[in-house]
Amino acid sequence: MDLAAHMKKLAQQARAASRQLAALSGDQKNLCLQAMATALEQSVPELLAENEKDLEFGRSEGLSNAMLDRLQLNESRIQSMARGLREVVALLDPVGRLLEERVRPNGLRLQKVSVPIGVIVIIYESRPNVTADAASLCFKSGNAVILRGGKEAMHSNKLIAELMVGAAQNALPHFPIHAIQVVPTTDREAIRELLCLTDLVDLCMPRGGEGLIRAVVECSKVPVIKHYKGVCHVYVDGEADLDMASSVVLNAKTQRPAVCNAAETLLVDASIANTFLPLVAQLLASKHVELRADPKAFEILGNGQSGTSIPALKLRAASEQDYFTEYNDSILNVRVVDGVEQAIEHIAHYGSSHSESIITRNESAAGTFMQRVDSAAVYWNASTRFTDGGEFGMGAEIGISTDKVGARGPMGLEELTSYKWLGFGNGQIRS
């Protein structure tokens, strides 16, 4: 069978499975998830053996130690995967929720009810635990999933999916075995073939670097939900509580610099820049954060044209490109702006529509910022780091969207559903 035919078969199997999944009850799905968790826990030696094949391949490909670490499974990581599945059991079934109800003048009763999306393709990079996470969230929301992980993790991913499907089938004899499928080839063309099948695939969610995501958007003919990158901003207004502002900036940048909701740029109102910048710079320097400053901030922090009066501060001039950059690292752009309007303009131009925060006591400035900043999450006096399924109370998260069609912001189980309209009549016809 050629690749196109192979991918079509995979998608047809997923479509058929999705119809059966949509009819499973919450209890049936939970029974399967429990069995899947147990199966992973009971298969540590097998998982480690398959994972070792991946690690060997990774070493032969010259992967960095950091990459090899992300790829590696061990007993505690396997237990953590199983724990993840049990956490999904505890979440409410997102399917069948009554979202709206109305009775029309002719007596027709309309209900808007949540349903699974259908068939979802998930494309991701090296960590094998994403396989279990993504599969469990798609399954609980009644969706069939086609998983395409990194080629380095192929052996681990395949066995994780096999164990999950096998366990579910033991627990529930009519479990549709094509509910969870791994693309069994590392051929890059496979993705393109899959994402042409508009009648069989309902959604694609790529997770990874901006390059991967742009390549997926470029070739996909099915809807894609994603965020390209997280260039998040904290704007410290002229009427900010400066202690609060320092604490939020420090948290947003340093609590976990490598994640998408970490701040990349600090915008400071000119009226407080002289006071606030040295204060926050000192704190950031103590956390080894490098600052890339616009001319005004550079002047304030640099004590003139060169050098700085703050011990251990790494300071350099920001380039235009820096403002567009997601560092995933301990680096922060700093720019002095003239009030909330200029802050909003900066964010509109350089931002990624992910998460931004204003620190101020001024309700009117906060209102302007929250209304006019067009990002998935906008905070007033809080860290950008809260844009997260767990922090939003969604339980688990399959990704974060900066899109405007479909889910926006953190995506939990509810965000993996669509809806349909049910009309209850007693013979109504249209006149």
Place this chain on the structure above:
Amino acid sequence: MDLAAHMKKLAQQARAASRQLAALSGDQKNLCLQAMATALEQSVPELLAENEKDLEFGRSEGLSNAMLDRLQLNESRIQSMARGLREVVALLDPVGRLLEERVRPNGLRLQKVSVPIGVIVIIYESRPNVTADAASLCFKSGNAVILRGGKEAMHSNKLIAELMVGAAQNALPHFPIHAIQVVPTTDREAIRELLCLTDLVDLCMPRGGEGLIRAVVECSKVPVIKHYKGVCHVYVDGEADLDMASSVVLNAKTQRPAVCNAAETLLVDASIANTFLPLVAQLLASKHVELRADPKAFEILGNGQSGTSIPALKLRAASEQDYFTEYNDSILNVRVVDGVEQAIEHIAHYGSSHSESIITRNESAAGTFMQRVDSAAVYWNASTRFTDGGEFGMGAEIGISTDKVGARGPMGLEELTSYKWLGFGNGQIRS
């Protein structure tokens, strides 16, 4: 300027306008819509003159009389466009609705609030009134719109948009003039260029024949919401009230055969086929509906291998392809099935996920049908013709979606919005 640069400029202008539109109040938008309606009414001679250019072009291109009729404006059609705009005034502002609110254990208050989608491209065929309809709905929902109508209607479309923008600008001096733009070229490449601009265009809605829509999906890199076609089904169950069933079938097929929510296929349970088919066939024959029957239905209706005992009934054998076809005409497929399960299978295989109806007194059969049929709207004892923004109480409709990501079913103003999350804190940081 080359075409790509031209389209990019159009989209950049739309993006800038969309930011301003998002900040307009409901009252400001209504003021503009009122002024737009008046401007159309007061420009009848100018509109007729531009429309005459289009008609002349259409005649020179050899358009059919039906096509020329769709293209033609007259005083009553212009008044009806103006009335449409005033109806949009009366609808609630869909922006700024509080969709959800939650307070997290750390005190962070999260609000999910509706916002405009941003920049929408609408692609449609000949009728110039779509220009006013689509522009007014996008505007009221705070979206900038780029309109690409049929090339036959270019003069009419341009003037309609110009009049609307001019009137709004008179009414509201800071109205963003690029809120409503018409693609000023008939070059087909223009669409492809526009739909590559993933950072500037948020959504494309094509309206028209399946060929047009497939071509748009094929070339678009921005999200597309659409329905390819409406192959709608009525399933008459073994426990149906046969009078009700006849009345619904007749309505679903004949009340307006050329629309997407009209029925194309009648499925009849074998247990009542002998009684019901002759009954409904007689009624359909009186409305000049041609029936395309499967072998069982053919046998019942045809009185054997050929001919029929029902006066004036046009009857022929259905082909496999017929079951996939949206006739937009007085033709109905008829198939005898073994119960609700087979009806569901038929719909899953041949249907277009638009609108289906089951006629039955049996609650359990209805429940199975409504749960398992994966269409945008599923009815119990009602006509498929109700899938419509007006009938759903949305006021006006910009289209109908059979997609699973974004809006599904009739799309009114609310369906033209996205949402964002607002987080209200007092210094919360993540630990």
